[in-house]
Amino acid sequence: MPLIISGIKMPLDANKDSVFSKALKIASLKERNIRKIEIYKTSVDARNRDNIMLVYSVFVELYDSDIEKKICNRNKFASYCENFEFSPLLKKGNENKKVAVIGFGPAGMFSALVLAENGIKPIVIERGEPIEKRVSSVDAFMNGGVFSESSNIQFGEGGAGTFSDGKLTSRIKDKLCRYVLEQFVEFGAPKEILTKAKAHIGTDNLRRIVKAMRERILSLGGEIYFETKLEDFTLKNGRINEIKTSRFSMQVDDVILAVGHSARDTFELLVRKNIILEPKPFSVGVRIEHRQSDVDISLYGNQADNPLLPKGEYQLSKRNKYGRGVYTFCMCPGGYVVPAQSEEKTVVTNGMSEYSRNGDNANSAIVVSVTPKDFGSKPLDGVSFQRDIESRAYKLADEDYSAPATTVEGFLSGNPSIESDIKGTYPRGLKAVELRNLFPKIVTNMLEIGFDDFSKKMKCFGNGKALLTAPETRTSSPVRITRTDGFYSLNCENLFPCGEGAGYAGGIMSAAVDGIKVAVQIIEN
Ligand SMILES: Cc1cc2nc3c(=O)[nH]c(=O)nc-3n(C[C@H](O)[C@H](O)[C@H](O)COP(=O)(O)OP(=O)(O)OC[C@H]3O[C@@H](n4cnc5c(N)ncnc54)[C@H](O)[C@@H]3O)c2cc1C
Incomplete structure (x- = not known):
């Protein structure tokens, strides 16, 4: 070996x-x-x-x-070297199974791909638009146009990560990670992702890759229905026998539910149908912007301009004595802060970068962990907690999709201000807002602890003029659609909750790996 x-x-x-x-x-x-x-x-x-x-x-x-x-x-x-070759040499005889894949993000795309490559022609249902149309809708909104609840930074071909930095790091240690990287390269990602410890693809590459994956699935006989939403299903003897979409109904053998962490109406549907789901912890907070050059100086000192070094990236965390964490998340070197809501009259922030990471600013979420003890133990209490913050943000920022913002010093002093020599990148504009009016005290207290601790660890965090944009609420799923070891729902044996929305993945890589595992399970059964 x-x-x-x-x-x-x-x-x-x-x-x-x-x-x-x-x-x-x-x-x-x-x-x-x-x-x-x-x-x-x-x-x-x-x-x-x-x-x-x-x-x-x-x-x-x-x-x-x-x-x-x-x-x-x-x-x-x-x-x-652990054998990372994944050759889905799977049982024959299941080719006529009718498998619906709901959602075409990383989990749905990889499950559909593996199914298709093994002769099971998946039927993909995706509520958002195909990538070409989706990019136009997102760009129009960013440039001041109307917001679309069906096609936005969360929803549409490629899923939530398509408008992202495309980081492919993951805490999971699974040999399928290597397979996912190789597939991305096959579909057009730069080869370097295979050898970088902190690989990233960039939103520019991702947009091409998801299209190439779509074409491959179609060429293998898969069907993909965009702008089509799963709206209902009928159950018989503990199994789904028919799904109802916004455009048609169909009989199914199995359903892969890969709807992501923002499919709130779908979570509501599951509750109505008595499918078991539980609330789970996630995190909320703000996005911080520094100049990328300041991040590089903090990390690399007088080597900051060395072109042989990658753009500086950081990951910082601190826990208080009760175990609650505040940490940086989803850092985007040379990136942009983007509007990432999926519902009208709400504001949500997140970040994305091009592969070159050539923007002037670096941005990262700084988020605080919250648990059902903070927001309630009913299945959808976490969703209500997120939604409450998001709609308050909309109102506090004058109801025009600009984002509540302040400098760090404005936040710490209680006198919010957006006067800064760092030019914010959030495209719909910023409004100076007291963030203590946006989040519960447990969150703002922890943010203060974080700024204090991080400024001791990295010089750029001592810059009071760094800009905060809020709120970051979609860090991971607020629910877990609990499943058995066989990957199917605890009380519906042909429903396979999958990826981030199901609470079994966190990020592009782990969602893709989960998608593959679920597909293999279906093929082998
Ligand atoms: C702006 C941004 C930046 C990010 N950056 C990174 C990063 O750099 N690295 C990283 O690892 N992760 C990143 N993430 C997180 C990452 O995108 C997700 O973890 C990942 O996409 C989850 O994959 P998924 O397939 O489980 O769900 P999703 O990607 O959310 O896909 C779910 C799909 O299901 C569709 N859908 C939902 N409900 C229905 C329904 N009822 N009927 C039909 N279709 C439906 C949605 O439209 C969506 O396309 C980022 C997320 C965002 C929003």
């Missing part, structure tokens, strides 16, 4: 050959032993700003498996 040699620290300008020879030296290998060698992952080690290094791991295949074994046992830098 191939090996991974890791912990290879190199100067920023090291070339590939010097990385490979250091890897061989570390593992006491000779060139003649090597069948194949390639860069596996790279990351930046900027802990010592006077000597910033790149840390490589290298994939090595040897001619002799005994030597591989010896090295793996003796060398602390060497480990076996």
Whole structure:
């Protein structure tokens, strides 16, 4: 089995050959032993700003498996490379199953793809528009036009992450992650995502990739219905036998429900149908904007302008003595703050970047964890909590889709102001608002703790002129559609809740992996 040699620290300008020879030296290998060698992952080690290094791991295949074994046992830098090949060689005989996939975000796209590649032709139902039309609707709203409840930054082909930085990092350690990366490359993502520890695709690439995935699914016989919403279904003996969409009804064998964390009307439908779902913790807070150059200086010191370094990224967190966390989330280097609501007369913020991450500002959410103890234990209490903040934000910011905002010093002093030399990127404009009127005290208290702690960890967080835009409420799903080990709902055996909306994923990568697992389960059953 191939090996991974890791912990290879190199100067920023090291070339590939010097990385490979250091890897061989570390593992006491000779060139003649090597069948194949390639860069596996790279990351930046900027802990010592006077000597910033790149840390490589290298994939090595040897001619002799005994030597591989010896090295793996003796060398602390060497480990076996887990077999990441995913070849869905699945049971035959299920090809005529009628599987409806509701939602065409990462979870729905990957489940539909795997089904289609295995001969089951999925029927995809997506409430939003195809990507070409969706981009026009989102752009029109950003430029002052009307808001569409069916096609926006949450809803439409590609799902919630299409207008994002496209970060592909995930806490899940699953060999399918590698498969997802390879699929993204096959559908047009830059090859570098395979070797970057913190890979990202950018909204520009994602828009092309989702279209390529759609075309592949269609070419395999899948059907995709855009601007079509799941509105109802009928149950018989603990199974769904018919789904009703805004355009047609159809009999089904299985339903993959990959509707994302913002499908509030669909969650309501599930409650009406007595499908078991429970409230789950999530986080709410604000988005902060710094100049990207200030972030780079904070992280890289006098190397900040070095073109060999990636745009600076950070991740910070702090807990109070009761265990409540405040943390940065979904940071977008060189990105833009975007309006990410899915309901009229509400305001929600989030962030996106192009692959180049070339914007002047960096933005990141700073959010505080909230649990059913804060908002209530009924299934949809978390949704009401989010909605309340979002509609209050709309009212506080003069009901024109501008966002409540203030500088950090304005927030801390209680005198909100948007006077700053940092130019906010939120496209619908900002209104100076006292954020204590927007969030419960538990949230604003924790934000204060966060600003204090983060300013000790990163210089740019000491800048009182950094801009806060609010509210960030759609960090993860407020519900879990509880399922069994077989991936189907606790009380509906052909309903497969999937991805972020089901509460079983958090982010593009884990939603895609969950989609694959659910598809495999359906194919194998
Ligand atoms: C602006 C923004 C930036 C983000 N940045 C990142 C990032 O950089 N990295 C990252 O990992 N994650 C990011 N995320 C989160 C990420 O997008 C989600 O975790 C991921 O998209 C979840 O995938 P999903 O398939 O489970 O759900 P979604 O992507 O939400 O897809 C669900 C789909 O279902 C459709 N739908 C809903 N209800 C119905 C219905 N009743 N009938 C038919 N269709 C329906 C929706 O229109 C939607 O297209 C970001 C999210 C946003 C909003």
